[in-house]
Amino acid sequence: MSLIEIVISNEALGSLLIEELDVVGDVFKKHLHSSDDDVNDLCTHIERYRGKMLRPTLVILSSLAATGSYSRENLDDRHRVLAAVVEMIHMATLVHDDILDESDVRRGGATVNTLYGNDVAVMLGDYLISKSFHLCSTLGDPSINMALGEVTNTLCEGEVIQLQNKNDLDMKQDVYLDIVGRKTGSLIGACCRLGAVLGGGDDEHCEALRLFGIEMGIAFQIIDDVLDLMGKTEVTGKSVGRDLDLGKLTLPLIKLRDGLNSRDRDEFDRIVKSRDRSELVEQLDSSGALDQTMESARKIVATAQSRLEILPAGPARELLLELSRGVLTRHS
Amino acid sequence: MSLIEIVISNEALGSLLIEELDVVGDVFKKHLHSSDDDVNDLCTHIERYRGKMLRPTLVILSSLAATGSYSRENLDDRHRVLAAVVEMIHMATLVHDDILDESDVRRGGATVNTLYGNDVAVMLGDYLISKSFHLCSTLGDPSINMALGEVTNTLCEGEVIQLQNKNDLDMKQDVYLDIVGRKTGSLIGACCRLGAVLGGGDDEHCEALRLFGIEMGIAFQIIDDVLDLMGKTEVTGKSVGRDLDLGKLTLPLIKLRDGLNSRDRDEFDRIVKSRDRSELVEQLDSSGALDQTMESARKIVATAQSRLEILPAGPARELLLELSRGVLTRHS
Numbered sequence: 001m002s003l004i005e006i007v008i009s010n011e012a013l014g015s016l017l018i019e020e021l022d023v024v025g026d027v028f029k030k031h032l033h034s035s036d037d038d039v040n041d042l043c044t045h046i047e048r049y050r051g052k053m054l055r056p057t058l059v060i061l062s063s064l065a066a067t068g069s070y071s072r073e074n075l076d077d078r079h080r081v082l083a084a085v086v087e088m089i090h091m092a093t094l095v096h097d098d099i100l101d102e103s104d105v106r107r108g109g110a111t112v113n114t115l116y117g118n119d120v121a122v123m124l125g126d127y128l129i130s131k132s133f134h135l136c137s138t139l140g141d142p143s144i145n146m147a148l149g150e151v152t153n154t155l156c157e158g159e160v161i162q163l164q165n166k167n168d169l170d171m172k173q174d175v176y177l178d179i180v181g182r183k184t185g186s187l188i189g190a191c192c193r194l195g196a197v198l199g200g201g202d203d204e205h206c207e208a209l210r211l212f213g214i215e216m217g218i219a220f221q222i223i224d225d226v227l228d229l230m231g232k233t234e235v236t237g238k239s240v241g242r243d244l245d246l247g248k249l250t251l252p253l254i255k256l257r258d259g260l261n262s263r264d265r266d267e268f269d270r271i272v273k274s275r276d277r278s279e280l281v282e283q284l285d286s287s288g289a290l291d292q293t294m295e296s297a298r299k300i301v302a303t304a305q306s307r308l309e310i311l312p313a314g315p316a317r318e319l320l321l322e323l324s325r326g327v328l329t330r331h332s
Numbered sequence: 333m334s335l336i337e338i339v340i341s342n343e344a345l346g347s348l349l350i351e352e353l354d355v356v357g358d359v360f361k362k363h364l365h366s367s368d369d370d371v372n373d374l375c376t377h378i379e380r381y382r383g384k385m386l387r388p389t390l391v392i393l394s395s396l397a398a399t400g401s402y403s404r405e406n407l408d409d410r411h412r413v414l415a416a417v418v419e420m421i422h423m424a425t426l427v428h429d430d431i432l433d434e435s436d437v438r439r440g441g442a443t444v445n446t447l448y449g450n451d452v453a454v455m456l457g458d459y460l461i462s463k464s465f466h467l468c469s470t471l472g473d474p475s476i477n478m479a480l481g482e483v484t485n486t487l488c489e490g491e492v493i494q495l496q497n498k499n500d501l502d503m504k505q506d507v508y509l510d511i512v513g514r515k516t517g518s519l520i521g522a523c524c525r526l527g528a529v530l531g532g533g534d535d536e537h538c539e540a541l542r543l544f545g546i547e548m549g550i551a552f553q554i555i556d557d558v559l560d561l562m563g564k565t566e567v568t569g570k571s572v573g574r575d576l577d578l579g580k581l582t583l584p585l586i587k588l589r590d591g592l593n594s595r596d597r598d599e600f601d602r603i604v605k606s607r608d609r610s611e612l613v614e615q616l617d618s619s620g621a622l623d624q625t626m627e628s629a630r631k632i633v634a635t636a637q638s639r640l641e642i643l644p645a646g647p648a649r650e651l652l653l654e655l656s657r658g659v660l661t662r663h664s
C-alpha cells in the first residue's frame with residue numbers, strides 16, 4: 001500500500017484526513033493564485049506535483065497525536081495554513097531538485113524543467129518558496145516563520161553538501177546520513193513538531209514528534225534512494241537512475257562498497273563511473289548490501305516509533321506508527 | 333559618479349552611512365554563516381556580489397528622511413537587520429538571474445553558475461533567500477515578513493512574465509514597464525517604505541517613499557538595460573548584450589521599433605534575430621531612440637523626486653534626490 005492508501009483506508013481518521021487535505025489543497029491553490037495568467041498557467045502544472053501530501057498529513061496527524069485527540073474540533077485554519085505552507089516548501093524543493101537532477105519525469109508527468117526550460121523552473125521554484133513564506137506570515141506568529149526559515153536553511157545546506165560530494169566514491173555513511181537528515185528529515189521533523197505545537201502539545205510531546213519526523217524522513221529518503229537504484233519509472237512515476245548518473249553515492253552503494261576488499265573496490269569504482277546500473281543492481285542483491293540498507297532503514301523506523309511511546313494512546317498515534325511502517329514497504 | 337561615490341562624498345551623511353553599511357555588512361556575513369565549510373566557501377564568493385549596497389543605503393536614508401532626522405540615534409539594530417535582509421534578497425535574485433541570463437561576469441568576477449555550475453547556483457540562491465526570510469523573522473514583526481513576502485512574490489512574477497515574453501518582438505512598452513516595476517521597482521519601493529516605517533514616519537510619508545522607491549527602481553532598471561545594450565564589460569563590470577542574446581526586448585529597442593515604418597520593421601526584426609548588437613547601437617543613436625529612452629527615465633525620476641516634496645527638508649531627503657539623479661548618469 002502507498003502512504004496515501006494507508007491514510008485513506010484508516011477507519012478512525014481516514015475520512016477526517018481526506019476532508020482536511022481537501023481544504024489544505026484549496027488553501028494551497030488559492031494562495032498560489034497570481035494576477036498574471038502566465039504565472040497561473042505554470043501553477044496549474046504544479047498541481048501535478050502534489051502527490052502523496054505526506055507532509056500536510058503529518059502536520060494534522062501530529063496535531064491530533066500530541067494531545068491524543070481525534071476530533072475535528074481540535075483542528076482550525078492555522079493547521080490548514082501550516083499544512084499548505086510545508087507542502088509549498090516541499091514542492092519548491094522538488095521543482096529545483098528536478099533541475100539539479102536533470103530529471104524528465106515526476107509523478108508520471110514531464111517535469112517543469114523539461115517542459116518549459118531550466119530558467120522557468122528556477123523562477124517557479126522561487127515563486128513557490130516566496131509564496132510559502134508569505135503564506136506562513138499570515139499566521140502572525142514569528143516563531144513559526146523562524147522555525148521554517150531554519151528548516152529551509154538546513155535543507156539548502158543539505159543540497160549544497162550533496163552537490164559538493166558528487167563523484168566522491170569514498171563518501172562515508174555518516175556524510176550520507178547527514179545529507180538526508182538535512183534534505184528530508186528536517187522538513188518532516190518540523191511538520192510533526194509544528195503540528196504538535198499548534199495542537200497544544202506540551203514540550204516533551206512536541207520534541208518526541210520532532211524526532212519521530214526527522215527519523216521517519218531519513219528512512220523515507222533511504223527508500224527513495226533504493227527505489228532510484230532498483231525501481232522502474234512505470235512504478236515510481238519518476239525518472240530512475242538519476243543518482244547514479246549524477247555521481248551521487250547513496251546508502252545501498254555505500255553498503256556495497258564498504259563490504260568489498262581492495263581488489264573488488266577498483267572494479268566497483270569502474271562500474272559506478274561507467275554508470276552500469278543493471279550490474280550494480282545485481283551486485284546489490286547478491287552481496288546483501290540491499291538487505292543491509294533495508295535493515296538500516298528498519299532500525300531507524302524502529303527508533304522513530306519508540307519516540308511515540310510517551311504520547312497518549314489513540315488512533316492518531318496508531319496511524320503515525322502505521323505510516324512509518326509504510327515508509328519501508330512503499331514502491332512509489 | 334557612481335551611486336556609492338555619491339553616498340561617500342556626501343558631507344552631512346557620508347560618514348554615518350559608511351559606518352552603518354559596515355555594520356550591515358557584518359550582520360549580513362554573520363547571518364550567512366553555516367555549520368558547513370562547503371557552504372561557507374560559497375558564501376565567501378558571494379561577498380563579491382555585494383557592490384553598490386544601494387538597497388541597504390535606501391533603507392537607512394528613508395528611515396532618516398521620513399522624520400527629517402539625520403542623527404545616528406534614530407537608527408537601531410532593526411534598521412541594520414532589515415538592510416541586511418533586503419541585500420540578501422537582492423543577491424539571491426542576482427545569483428538566479430545569472431543562471432537565467434547565462435551570464436559569465438558579475439561585478440568584474442566570474443559568476444557562481446560559471447564557476448560552480450548551474451546546480452550550485454540554484455541552491456546558493458535558495459540558501460540566500462531562505463536566510464533572508466529567516467533573518468527577517470528575527471525582527472519579530474510579522475507585517476515585515478508579510479511585506480517582503482509580497483515583494484518576492486511580485487519579483488518572481490516579473491521574472492516569469494519576462495521569460496514568457498522572450499523573443500516577442502511585438503512586446504508593448506506597457507508590458508516592459510510592468511516587468512521592470514515588478515522585478516526592480518517592488519523591492520526598492522519596499523526598502524524605502526519599510527525603512528520609513530522603522531524610522532517612525534507617518535503613513536503619508538511612508539507611502540511617498542514607497543512610490544519614490546518604485547519609480548527610482550524603474551528608472552534604475554531602464555538605465556541597466558541601456559547599459560546592457562550600449563555598455564562595455566570593462567566599464568559595467570558584468571556581461572553585456574545578454575538581453576539581446578536571450579531575446580529580451582528592453583525599452584531602447586521598443587522605442588526604436590515603435591518609430592519604424594513597416595518596411596524598416598522587417599529589417600529591425602532581422603537585425604534583432606541575428607543578435608547584431610553593433611548595428612542596433614548605431615540605429616539607437618541615429619534614430620533618437622536612445623535619447624527618447626533617456627528622456628523616459630528622466631521623467632520617471634522627476635516624478636519620483638516630486639514624491640519627496642511632502643517630506644521634511646533635510647540632508648537625508650537631499651541625498652535621496654541626489655541618488656535619484658545619479659541613477660541617470662551612472663555608467664556601472
